[in-house]
Amino acid sequence: MDRKPTHPGAVFLEDIMKPLNLTVTEAAHMLGVSRKALSEFVNEKASLSPEMALRISKATNTSVESWMNMQQKLTLWYAYQHEPTNVIPFPLDAVKKRM
Amino acid sequence: MDRKPTHPGAVFLEDIMKPLNLTVTEAAHMLGVSRKALSEFVNEKASLSPEMALRISKATNTSVESWMNMQQKLTLWYAYQHEPTNVIPFPLDAVKKRM
DNA sequence: TGGGTTGACCCGTGTAACGTTACGGGTTAT
DNA sequence: ATAACCCGTAACGTTACACGGGTCAACCCA
Numbered sequence: 090m091d092r093k094p095t096h097p098g099a100v101f102l103e104d105i106m107k108p109l110n111l112t113v114t115e116a117a118h119m120l121g122v123s124r125k126a127l128s129e130f131v132n133e134k135a136s137l138s139p140e141m142a143l144r145i146s147k148a149t150n151t152s153v154e155s156w157m158n159m160q161q162k163l164t165l166w167y168a169y170q171h172e173p174t175n176v177i178p179f180p181l182d183a184v185k186k187r188m
Numbered sequence: 189m190d191r192k193p194t195h196p197g198a199v200f201l202e203d204i205m206k207p208l209n210l211t212v213t214e215a216a217h218m219l220g221v222s223r224k225a226l227s228e229f230v231n232e233k234a235s236l237s238p239e240m241a242l243r244i245s246k247a248t249n250t251s252v253e254s255w256m257n258m259q260q261k262l263t264l265w266y267a268y269q270h271e272p273t274n275v276i277p278f279p280l281d282a283v284k285k286r287m
Numbered sequence: 288t289g290g291g292t293t294g295a296c297c298c299g300t301g302t303a304a305c306g307t308t309a310c311g312g313g314t315t316a317t
Numbered sequence: 318a319t320a321a322c323c324c325g326t327a328a329c330g331t332t333a334c335a336c337g338g339g340t341c342a343a344c345c346c347a
């Protein structure tokens with residue numbers, strides 16, 4: 090129902106690479122990944138892997154969580170597109186809800 | 189460096205299934221997944237997939253995010269075990285840090 | 288015009304979630 | 318004891334995907 094969350098790769102491209110005038114080739118080398126891997130990421134063909142998040146975090150001195158959370162929102166958005174319907178609610182009347 | 193975060197499957201088993209006296213077979217059926225899938229999850233052999241998180245969320249009326257975050261912490265913990273070393277810092281002196 | 292960059296594509300590899308099926312061990316009820 | 322469950326697990330196959338290597342056409346720019 091919500092709008093599709095921004096892909097972390099787009100953020101990385103706009104907010105990091107462009108301001109620093111870094112090419113995909115350069116940035117890929119600095120991150121220690123292949124040009125292809127980074128290219129697919131910034132072009133939203135691939136999602137953010139935990140390892141890539143760690144690399145970006147180290148290279149840009151930002152928090153891993155912030156990047157992971159971006160991906161998580163996207164992942165969750167995709168999941169909601171194929172929402173499972175055959176789920177039977179648990180009888181949790183007796184259980185105190187903590188969340 | 190922190191201690192290994194709790195696996196969401198363990199939480200699901202202890203805080204949901206046990207209090208409700210649900211067997212793996214019963215819970216799997218209610219969630220709409222195979223017995224094996226749930227068994228591997230609660231026994232920490234498989235991680236929490238987004239779809240599984242959605243199912244658990246719907247069945248137990250809890251937030252998807254809370255479950256996803258548990259998994260994310262675990263995933264990140266694993267990632268830190270194989271921390272990438274060949275990462276060259278970006279020259280971000282000119283960029284204002286927003287995070 | 289020639290060099291660097293880029294995105295798309297193919298191929299191959301490793302990982303992982305999931306389903307189905309089947310087995311053996313354990314518990315409980317008949 | 319025999320049947321009925323429940324459980325963990327293993328094998329097999331499917332599907333998805335991150336990643337690397339290589340190639341190639343398009344493109345921009347000096």
